[in-house]
Amino acid sequence: MQKTYGLPALLSLFVPGLGQLIKGQILKAFLIWAVGGVLSFFLAWTLVVPFVIWAWNVYDAYNDPA
Known part of the structure; x- marks a missing residue:
């Protein structure tokens, strides 16, 4: 079963890339x-x-898994 991330998705609704940043995907956020x-x-x-x-x-x- 694939893990999903509600909070990062919610944050990305308002600030694109913020969800990836809090998941530790710094390069992807940049x-x-x-x-x-x-x-x-x-x-x-x-x-x-x-x-x-x-x-x-x-x-x-x-x-996307962290």
């Missing part, structure tokens, strides 16, 4: 901030790309 921030900045007009990045971030914080 990449979410850097790559996700740059892509969202340049592709914000699409509204789809920032939403997909945000949704993947929450999903990853909930399902």
Whole structure:
């Protein structure tokens, strides 16, 4: 059975990458901030790309084992 993480997912709803950071995945949190921030900045007009990045971030914080 796969372990899930409710608190990291909840935190990632509000601050992308924070869930990964509190799980100890420092590199992944930094990449979410850097790559996700740059892509969202340049592709914000699409509204789809920032939403997909945000949704993947929450999903990853909930399902990915620490």
